[in-house]
Amino acid sequence: MAQTVDARQALPERELVPSPPVDLGAAVKWGLIAGMTAVFVSAIGMVQAFEVRSVVVGVDLGYLVLFGAALVFGYAAARPGEQLEGFLAPERGVRNVAAGLIAGLVGGAVLWLFVLLIGAVDIRSVFPSVSPQLRDLLTFGRGAGFAAAALIGGFGLVGALGGGIPVLPERIRAPLVNALAWVLAFGLFEDLFAQIFRGAKVPFLEDLLYQPGGGLSLVGALIVFVLFFAVYLSTASRRETVRSRIATMSPSERRRWVGVGLVVAIVILAVLPQILGNFLSEVFDLAGIFLMMALGLNIVVGYAGLLDLGYVAFFAVGAYTTAVLTSPGSPRWSPEMTFVAALPFIVLAAAMAGIMVGTPVLRMRGDYLAIVTLGFGEIARLLFLSDWLKPYFGGAQGILQIPPLELGPLTFRSSLDFFYPIYAFVLVFAYVSWALQNSRIGRGWMAMREDEPVAEVMGVDVVKAKLTAFVIGAILASFGGALFAHKIGSVFPHSFQILVSIVVLVIIIVGGIGSIPGVVVGALILVGAPELLREFAEFRYLIYGVLLIFMMLKKPEGFIPSRQRARELHQEEMMQDAWLRKEEEAAAAAGS
Amino acid sequence: MTAASAAATGRGPSRFGFVKGFLWAVRILAVFGILWGSYFSITGGRLSFDQWKDLMVFGVAQGSVYALIALGYTMVYGVLGFINFAHGEVFMSGAMIGFFAANYLNQTGLWASQPFLSLFIVLLVCMTASTLVAVGVERVAYRPLRNAPRLIPLITSIGASFFLQYAFRGLFGAGVKSYPAVRALDGAWNVLGFRVIKTQGIVILAAVGMMVLLYLLVERTKTGRAMRAVAEDQEIARLMGVDVDRTIVTVFAVGGAMAGVAGLLWGLVFQQVFFFTGFLPGIKAFTSAVLGGIGNIVGAMVGGLVLGAVESIGPSLVLAGLGVPAAHQLKDVVAFLALVLVLVFRPTGIMGERLAEERA
Numbered sequence: 027m028a029q030t031v032d033a034r035q036a037l038p039e040r041e042l043v044p045s046p047p048v049d050l051g052a053a054v055k056w057g058l059i060a061g062m063t064a065v066f067v068s069a070i071g072m073v074q075a076f077e078v079r080s081v082v083v084g085v086d087l088g089y090l091v092l093f094g095a096a097l098v099f100g101y102a103a104a105r106p107g108e109q110l111e112g113f114l115a116p117e118r119g120v121r122n123v124a125a126g127l128i129a130g131l132v133g134g135a136v137l138w139l140f141v142l143l144i145g146a147v148d149i150r151s152v153f154p155s156v157s158p159q160l161r162d163l164l165t166f167g168r169g170a171g172f173a174a175a176a177l178i179g180g181f182g183l184v185g186a187l188g189g190g191i192p193v194l195p196e197r198i199r200a201p202l203v204n205a206l207a208w209v210l211a212f213g214l215f216e217d218l219f220a221q222i223f224r225g226a227k228v229p230f231l232e233d234l235l236y237q238p239g240g241g242l243s244l245v246g247a248l249i250v251f252v253l254f255f256a257v258y259l260s261t262a263s264r265r266e267t268v269r270s271r272i273a274t275m276s277p278s279e280r281r282r283w284v285g286v287g288l289v290v291a292i293v294i295l296a297v298l299p300q301i302l303g304n305f306l307s308e309v310f311d312l313a314g315i316f317l318m319m320a321l322g323l324n325i326v327v328g329y330a331g332l333l334d335l336g337y338v339a340f341f342a343v344g345a346y347t348t349a350v351l352t353s354p355g356s357p358r359w360s361p362e363m364t365f366v367a368a369l370p371f372i373v374l375a376a377a378m379a380g381i382m383v384g385t386p387v388l389r390m391r392g393d394y395l396a397i398v399t400l401g402f403g404e405i406a407r408l409l410f411l412s413d414w415l416k417p418y419f420g421g422a423q424g425i426l427q428i429p430p431l432e433l434g435p436l437t438f439r440s441s442l443d444f445f446y447p448i449y450a451f452v453l454v455f456a457y458v459s460w461a462l463q464n465s466r467i468g469r470g471w472m473a474m475r476e477d478e479p480v481a482e483v484m485g486v487d488v489v490k491a492k493l494t495a496f497v498i499g500a501i502l503a504s505f506g507g508a509l510f511a512h513k514i515g516s517v518f519p520h521s522f523q524i525l526v527s528i529v530v531l532v533i534i535i536v537g538g539i540g541s542i543p544g545v546v547v548g549a550l551i552l553v554g555a556p557e558l559l560r561e562f563a564e565f566r567y568l569i570y571g572v573l574l575i576f577m578m579l580k581k582p583e584g585f586i587p588s589r590q591r592a593r594e595l596h597q598e599e600m601m602q603d604a605w606l607r608k609e610e611e612a613a614a615a616a617g618s
Numbered sequence: 619m620t621a622a623s624a625a626a627t628g629r630g631p632s633r634f635g636f637v638k639g640f641l642w643a644v645r646i647l648a649v650f651g652i653l654w655g656s657y658f659s660i661t662g663g664r665l666s667f668d669q670w671k672d673l674m675v676f677g678v679a680q681g682s683v684y685a686l687i688a689l690g691y692t693m694v695y696g697v698l699g700f701i702n703f704a705h706g707e708v709f710m711s712g713a714m715i716g717f718f719a720a721n722y723l724n725q726t727g728l729w730a731s732q733p734f735l736s737l738f739i740v741l742l743v744c745m746t747a748s749t750l751v752a753v754g755v756e757r758v759a760y761r762p763l764r765n766a767p768r769l770i771p772l773i774t775s776i777g778a779s780f781f782l783q784y785a786f787r788g789l790f791g792a793g794v795k796s797y798p799a800v801r802a803l804d805g806a807w808n809v810l811g812f813r814v815i816k817t818q819g820i821v822i823l824a825a826v827g828m829m830v831l832l833y834l835l836v837e838r839t840k841t842g843r844a845m846r847a848v849a850e851d852q853e854i855a856r857l858m859g860v861d862v863d864r865t866i867v868t869v870f871a872v873g874g875a876m877a878g879v880a881g882l883l884w885g886l887v888f889q890q891v892f893f894f895t896g897f898l899p900g901i902k903a904f905t906s907a908v909l910g911g912i913g914n915i916v917g918a919m920v921g922g923l924v925l926g927a928v929e930s931i932g933p934s935l936v937l938a939g940l941g942v943p944a945a946h947q948l949k950d951v952v953a954f955l956a957l958v959l960v961l962v963f964r965p966t967g968i969m970g971e972r973l974a975e976e977r978a
Binding site for chain 2 (some may be wrong): 333535579
C-alpha cells in the first residue's frame with residue numbers, strides 16, 4: 027500500500043520516453059505481404075474479373091485492387107505504433123513515407139517476379155486463372171521491361187502515398203480519406219447513383235459526373251472529392267459535440283429523437299423505390315430480407331451471446347410453411363391461405379422450431395452450441411431435400427406457384443411493390459429490437475452474455491432467457507423466409523444452404539454485434555454491393571472470410587459498434603487511456 | 619436472499635421440469651427409435667449378412683479418415699481450448715494439392731509402374747501442404763488472439779474456413795478433381811470373414827499406423843510432454859521452460875500432417891476432391907472428437923471409428939427399418955443427430971473429456 031502511494035508521488039518527476047521510430051526493417055516484411063497479396067489476387071482471377079468495371083477516369087477496378095495492396099500495406103508499414111504508457115507521442119515525418127516507399131518497392135518487385143515466372147513457365151494447368159490475358163494485364167501489354175518499371179515504380183509511388191497518410195495532420199487526414207472513399211463509392215456504384223439521379227429528375231448530374239465508357243470522369247471525381255472534403259472538414263468539430271450531446275441525452279429525450287428518426291425513415295422509404303426503379307428495388311428487397319434475418323440473429327448472438335450457426339433453418343421453416351399454406355402447388359395438402367391467414371401458423375412453426383433447437387442446447391457451452399446449431403441447420407436442409415419428406419415438401423423440386431403477397435386489398439407483385447412490405451417489417455423489427463434492448467429481458471440477455479453463472483445468481487432465469495432469444499430470433503427469420511417465398515414464388519432446399527447463416531453472421535459482425543444501425547448498414551452494404559457489382563459474385567465468400575478474420579483481429583466490436591459492447595471489449599485500453607491522461611495532466615501540472 | 623431471487627428459484631424447478639421432460643422425451647424416442655428400426659431391419663432381411671459386413675468395413679474405413687482429422691480438432695482444443703473450424707479446410711488443402719502431385723505422377727507413368735513409391739511421394743506432398751496451411755492459419759488468424767474469449771477465435775476460424783475454401787476455388791478452379799485409380803489396389807482381401815476392399819484396407823492400416831505414431835509422439839517424446847504441459851497450464855509450462863508458442867505451432871503442424879494423411883486417404887477411397895470437400899468431413903471429424911471426448915487423443919480415434927460405422931450402418935439399420943425411403947440420403951442427418959444425442963446424453967464423450975471439469 028505504502029509503495030503505491032510512493033509511486034504516485036514520484037510520477038510527475040519521471041520523464042516521458044520518446045516512442046521508437048517507424049521500423050524500416052518491418053517495412054520490407056510489409057512489402058513482401060503486399061507483393062504476395064497482389065500475386066494472390068492476380069492468381070485467383072480477381073484482377074481479370076474486375077477489369078470490366080471502370081471506376082475513375084478509365085482506371086478499372088482490377089488495377090485499383092492490385093495497387094490498393096500497395097496503398098494498404100504502405101500505410102501499414104508507415105503506421106506509428108500505439109502510444110504506450112509513459113511514452114511520448116510517436117514522431118511522424120519523412121521516415122513514415124520512406125517506410126511506405128520501401129514496402130511498395132518490395133511489393134512491386136515480388137509482383138514483377140511473378141510476371142517473369144508466368145512468362146517463363148506455363149502453370150495454367152494447375153492455376154486456371156493464370157492466363158496470357160493476366161500476363162498482358164500485369165505487363166500493361168508492353169512486355170516485361172516496361173512491367174518492371176511500371177509495377178515497381180507504381181507500387182513504390184502508391185506505397186509512399188499510403189505511407190504519407192499518417193504524416194498528415196489529424197484535421198486533414200479524416201476528411202481526405204473519407205472523401206477519397208466517397209469518390210471510390212461513386213465510381214463503383216455508378217448504376218446506383220445514376221439511377222438515383224434519373225429517378226430524382228436531375229439527369230444532368232449523371233452526364234456531369236460520369237463518362238460515357240463507364241466510371242467517374244475527371245471533372246466528376248473532382249466534384250465529388252471537393253464536395254465531400256469540404257463537408258467533412260467543416261463538420262468535423264461539430265460532429266464531436268453532437269456525439270457527446272447524444273451520449274448525455276435523457277431517456278425521454280432519446281425516445282423522442284428515435285420517434286423523429288422513425289418518421290424520417292418512413293418518409294425516405296416511401297419515396298425511395300420510386301426513385302430506384304425496378305432493378306435496384308430488387309437489390310434492396312434482397313438486402314431487406316437479409317436485414318430482417320440479421321436483426322433476428324442480432325438478438326440471438328448480439329444480445330444473448332448464443333452463437334447460432336444454423337440460423338438458416340428458421341428462414342427455411344418460414345419459407346416452407348408459407349409455401350405449404352399458400353401455394354396451390356403444395357404436394358400433399360394445400361389450403362391456399364392468404365399471407366395474413368397463414369401468418370399465425372408461420373409464427374407458431376418458427377416458435378416450435380426455436381424451442382426444438384433451443385432446448386437441447388440449453389446447457390451447452392458456447393462453442394458446442396455453435397457446432398450443434400450448425401448441425402441443425404444442415405439437418406433442416408437435408409430433410410427438406412430428402413425423398414422421405416418429398417410428399418410434403420417436394421424434395422429437390424421444391425414447391426412452386428406461391429402466389430404474390432396479399433395484404434388486405436393490396437397485392438404486391440413487382441420488386442418495386444415488394445419494397446414496401448419488406449421495409450415495413452424491417453422498421454417494425456428494428457423498433458422491436460431497440461425496445462427489447464432496454465427491456466427487462468434484454469438486460470437479462472446481456473447479463474447472461476457477459477457471465478452466465480453470475481447472471482443466474484443475480485436472478486436471471488437463464489432457461490427462459492435463452493429460449494426466448496431463440497424463439498424471437500426464429501420468428502424474425504421466419505418472416506424473412508415468408509416474404510422470400512412470396513417474392514421468389516417458389517422454394518427449393520438449395521436456397522437454404524449454410525452459406526446463408528454465414529452471410530447473416532458476417533453482416534452482424536461487420537456492422538457491429540448488438541448494434542442496430544450497424545446491422546442495417548452492414549446488411550445494405552454486404553448484401554447490396556455484391557448484387558450491384560456482379561463481377562464480385564465469385565469472390566463474395568472469399569471477401570466475407572477475410573472480413574470475418576479482419577474484424578475479429580482488429581475491430582471485434584464492428585464498424586458501427588454498440589456503445590456498451592465497445593466498452594466491454596476495450597475496457598482495458600480505456601483504463602489505460604485514462605491512466606495516460608492522468609499522467610499527462612500530472613506532467614503538465616508539474617511543468618507549470 | 620431477496621424476495622425476487624427466492625421467487626426465481628421457486629419458479630425454477632417447474633421450468634427445468636419442462637426442459638428435463640423434453641430432453642427425456644428425446645432420449646426415450648431415440649432409444650426406442652433405434653431399437654424399433656433395428657428390429658424391423660434385421661427381421662425384415664432386406665440386406666444379407668454379408669452386405670451388413672461390407673457396410674461395416676466401409677464405415678470403419680471412412681471412420682478412420684474422420685479419426686485422423688479429428689486428431690487435429692482434439693489436439694487444438696486440448697491445448698488452446700477452441701474449435702479450429704478451419705481444420706476441415708486444412709484436410710481439403712492436402713487432398714487438393716495431393717491431387718496435382720498424383721496427376722503429375724500419373725502423367726509421367728510412375729503412378730502405374732511404381733504405385734507404392736508414388737503413393738508415398740504424394741503422401742509427403744499432402745502432409746506438407748496441410749501442415750503449411752495449418753501453421754499459416756495459426757500464425758495469421760489465431761496467434762494474435764491467444765487470450766481472447768473463446769468465441770472470438772471460433773468466429774475467426776469460420777472466416778479462415780471460408781477464405782480457404784474460396785481461395786482454393788479461385789486458385790485451382792471450381793471443378794471436381796478426380797484422383798487417378800491405383801491399379802495395384804484393385805480387388806479385395808478376406809480378413810476374418812470380412813471382405814475388405816484393398817483401398818479401404820490400406821486406408822484403415824495407414825490410419826491406425828499414423829495414430830500409433832502420434833500416440834507415441836505425444837506420450838513418449840519430449841515434444842509430446844511439452845504439448846501435454848501446455849495443455850495443462852500455459853503459464854506454468856512457460857515457467858518450466860517450455861517454449862509455448864513453438865509448442866502450439868507444433869500442435870498445429872502435427873494436426874495438419876494428420877489431416878494431410880487423411881486427405882490422401884480420402885482421395886484413395888472417394889477419388890474426388892473439390893474446394894468444398896473439407897466442409898462435411900470437417901464437421902463430422904469434430905463430431906468424432908466430441909463423441910470420443912474432446913481433448914482426448916485415444917477418444918478421437920475411437921470416436922471417428924464409431925461415427926464412421928454409425929453413419930454407414932445407421933441409415934440402413936434404423937431409418938430403413940422405420941420405413942424411411944432412400945435412407946442413404948439421410949446419412950449426414952444421422953451423423954448430426956449423433957452429435958446432438960451425444961451432447962444430450964453424455965457431453966463428456968465416450969472416453970471422458972480430459973478437460974471436462976475445467977472448461978464445462
